[in-house]
Amino acid sequence: MSQTAIGQDSINAALWAACDTLRGVVDPSTYKDYVLPMLFLKYVSDAWQDHCDTYKAQYGDANDLIEELLKTERFILPPGASFQALHAARFEPGNGERIDRALHAVEDANIAKLRDVFQSIGFNSSKLGDERQKNDILRHLLENFARPELDLRPSRLGELDLIGNAYEYLVSRFASSSGKTAGEFYTPPEVSRLMAQLMNPQQGDEICDPACGFGSLLLQCGRLIRERTGTRRYALFGQEAIGNTWALAKMNLFMHGEDNHRIEWGDTLRNPKLLTSDSGLRRFDVVVANPPFSLEKWGHEAAERDRFRRFARGVPPRTKGDYAFILHMVETMKPGSGRMAVIVPHGVLFRGAAEARIRRRLVEENLLDAVIGLPEKLFYSTGIPGAILVFRKSKADDEVLFIDASRGYEAGKTQNRMRAQDVRRVLDTYAARKPVNTYAHVATRAEIAANEFNLNLSRYVNAFENTVFIDNALLQEEREEFQRELADIDGQIAEHLAEMRP
Template identity: 70%
Template sequence: MTTTTPISQDEINAAVWSACDTFRGTVDPSIYKDYVLTMLFLKYVSDVWQDHYEGYKKQYGDHPELIEEMLKNERFVLPPNASFYVLHALRHTPGNGERIDKALHAIEDANIAKLRDVFQDIHFNSNKLGEEQQKNDILRHLLEDFAKPALNLRPSRVGTLDVIGNAYEFLIKNFASTSGKKAGEFYTPPEVSSLMARLMDPQEGEEICDPTCGSGSLLMKCGRLIRERTGSRKYALYGQEAIGSTWALAKMNMFLHGEDNHRVEWGDTIRNPKLLDSAAHLKHFDIVVANPPFSLEKWGHEGAEADKFSRFRRGTPPRTKGDYAFVLHMVETMKPGTGRMAVVVPHGVLFRGAAEGRIRQKLIEENLLDIVIGLPEKLFYGTGIPAALLVLRKNKADDKVLFIDASRDFEAGKNQNYLREDDLQRVLDTATARKPADKYAYLASPAEIAENDFNLNIPRYVDTFEEEEAIDLMAVRKERLELKAELARLETQMDAYLKELGYE
C-alpha cells in the first residue's frame, strides 16, 4: 500500500482496534487503553512531522537550514530521537519501554506550553506489562502494529485532521463499552453529547466549560458546532478532570483535534476548582456542560460548609450523594447574562427529599431551571439506569419548567440503546417550541411544581398513560358462537374422514 492510497475512517479504526490484541489476555483493558492511545498519538505526530519534512525537502532541496526554519513554524516540535520511526527501528533491542518513555518526555519538553505533564502518568517501562523480556516483546509487537501500512496517518494520505481525532474517540468509546464502568466513567455517548451541545446552541466568541471533562469529547462537540455553523475557531474551551490519566487523554485529544484555544486543568472540581479568574474567584462561562459521576459517595462533604466560593449556600448535598455538588458548582460558574448549562443526572436528583429537596426548591424559586428531559435506559456505559438531562439558564424566557419524556424514543441494541437523529430532533424541536405535546411534553408553572412539593419526577407532569380500548362484549359473544359452530362443523368432517378410513 503506497503512502498516497486514500484510507477510510473505518479502516483506521479497525487497524487501531486490532493493535489492542497485543495486550489482550495479559493486561487489563483499563490499563492498556493508555498505552494504545498514547502510541496512536506518537504515531500521528511522527507521521505529520515526516509528511511536512518531506514537503519542505521537495521545496527547498539542499538547504537543510531552510527546512529547519520552516519546521519551527509547525503546531508542534518533534525532537529527532523521539520519532516513532526511530523507536520502531530499535524495536528488537532491549529497553523498548525506557526508549518510548524518553521519547514522550522529549516531546513534552519541546512542546511544554501544550503538553506539560501530559505523559507523567504513562509509563511504558512499567512492571504492569510484565517482567523485562515480556514487556520488551509486547512493546515490540505494539510498535509493529502501528507501523502497518493501514496506520500510515500522514495528512497527505488521510486528509483531514479529524480522522485521527475520530479514531481516538472510537477507541475511547470501545474501551468504555468493553471494560464496563471503569472506562465508561469518562465517556458520554456521542448522541447524548450531541444533544447537549445542540441544546446549548454555542455561538462564536463564547467560553465553554466542562468541570468533569473526561476525555474532552463533550467540550469538543460544542466547539465543532461553532466551526460547522460559522467556520470560525473564535471560542475557548475550558475543562477540569480529577483522574490524571484521563486528564492526559483530554490534553492529547485536544491536541489531535487542533483545539489549541483550550485550558484543561487536572484536579478535583469540588474540593479544588482550578478554573479561576484573576481575582481568584470562580471563572464564569457562557456555557457549562457536564456528565458528572452519578451519586459520587466521597465528593468532599467535609469541606462544603466552609467552601470559600459559597457554592453550597442553597444547601449542602448529602454526605454520600454528590450529584447536587456538581450541579451547584455549575450554577455558580454561569455568566450572569448569557449563562446556560446542561447536566446529566440520575433520576433520583429529580425527587429525592431532605437536603436535595431544599436545593431543588431554591433553584426553582430562583427561576434557574428551564428544562427536564427524561432519557431512555441503557444509554450510558457501565450502567443500565435511565438518566435525565437538566437545562438551567440565567436568563429564562418565562418562569415555567418544560418537562420532556424522551425515554421511549430510541433504537435498542444488544447491550446498549441508542438515540437516533429523529429522537434528538424531536427533543430539540420541543425545547424550541416550549409548548405541551401529548404524552411527550408539559410546561409546568411554578405553582404546579410547588403543589407537587418541588418533586420533578417526570410522570407527575407528562401523562404517558395509554387507555385500553373498551371491549365490545356483544361482538366477543358473537365471535365465540361463530367459533363454536366452526368447531362443530370440523368435528363432523373429522368423523366422516375417520369412517371412510374404517375407524368407527
C-alpha cells in the same frame, strides 16, 4: 508509504487489532493507557514527516531554511523522538524506556501545550511483565502501528477528521469492554451532540466542563461552532480528577487541533482550579458535564466552609454528590449569557431532605429551564436511565419544560443508542417549548410547587394515553432512595443522641 485509499473503518479496525497485543497481559480498562498515547505519537510523527517532505519538495536541500520553517509548526518533534525511530529500534532491548523518553521529549519540546501530560503514563512498567516480555509486547505494539492502514499523514487523510474519530472510536470500545470503570469518563457521542445543540454555543463563547473526562462534550461544542462559522473563535476549559484521564483529554484535544483550551488536573468539588485573577470562580457562557452519578465521597465535610459559597442554597447529602456538581456549575455560569446542561440520575429529580430544599431554591430562582428524560442503558457506567437538566441565568419565562425522551432509541445487545431522529425530536420540542401529547409538558412554577417541587417526569408527562402504567423499575429506584435517606437520618439521629449523653 503507499497512497492507499483510506477510510474510517479500516483505521478503526487496525487500531482495535493493536489491542490484541495487550489482551491477556493487562486489564481491558488499562488498554487506553498504552494504545491512545501510541496513537498520539504515531499521528504527530506522521504529521511532522509529512511537513518535512512538503518543505523538501518545495525547497530541495535548503536544510537550514527547512529547519526554521519547522520551528513555526503547531508542534515540535525533537530528533530521535519519532515513532519511526522507535520502530526502527524495536528489536533492541529497552523499548519501554525508549518510548517513555520519546514521549517526555515531545512534552518538553511542546511544554506550553503538553505540560505534565506524560507524567502518569509509563510504558516502562512492570504491569507489562518482566523486561523480556515487556520488550516483546511493545515490539508487537510498534509493529501494529506501523501497518499501512495507520499511515496518518495529513496529506493522506485530507480534510476528514479521521484521527479524532478514531480516538473517539477507541474510547467507546474501551468503555464498552471495561464497563463501569471506563464509562465513568465517556459520554456517548449522540448524547454529547444533543447537549451541545441544546446549549447552542456561539463564536466567542467560553465553554467549560468541570468533570471533563476525555473531553468529548467540549469537543462537540467546539465542533458545532466550527460547522456553523468555519472559525475557532471560542475557548474550551475543563477539569478532570483522574490523572491518566486528564492526560488523555489533553491528547484528545491536541489531535483535534483545539489549541485554545485550558484543562486542569484536580478535584473540581474540593479544589476548583478554573479561577479568576483574584481567586474567585471563573464564569462561562456554556457549562456542560456528565459527572459521576451519586458520588459518595465528594467533600461533604468541607462544604459548609466552602470559600466560594457554592452551597449557599444547601449542602448536598454526605453520600450523594449530584447536587454538589449542579451547584458548582450554577455558580460558574456567566450572568446574562450563562447556560448549562448536566446529566443526572433520576433520583436527583425526586429525592427529599437536603436535595429537595436545593431543588426548591433552584426552581424558585427561575434557573431551571428544562428536564429531559433519557432512555435506559445509554451509559456504560450504569444501566439506569439518566436525565438532562438545563439551566439558564436569564430566562424569557418562569416555566419549566419537561420532555420524556425515554422511549426514543435503538436497542442494542448491551447498550441502547439514541438515533438521529430521536435527538432531532428533543431539539425541536425544546425549541418550540410547547406541550406535546405523551411527550412534553410546560409546567408553571405554581404547578411545580403544587407537586412539592418534585420533578419526576411522570408527574408532568403522561407517557401513555388512556393507560394506567406503573414503572416498576422507577418505583423500586425511588423505594431504595427513600430507604437510604431513612438510614442516613437514623445515623444522624444516633450521632446527635451520642453527643447529648453525659
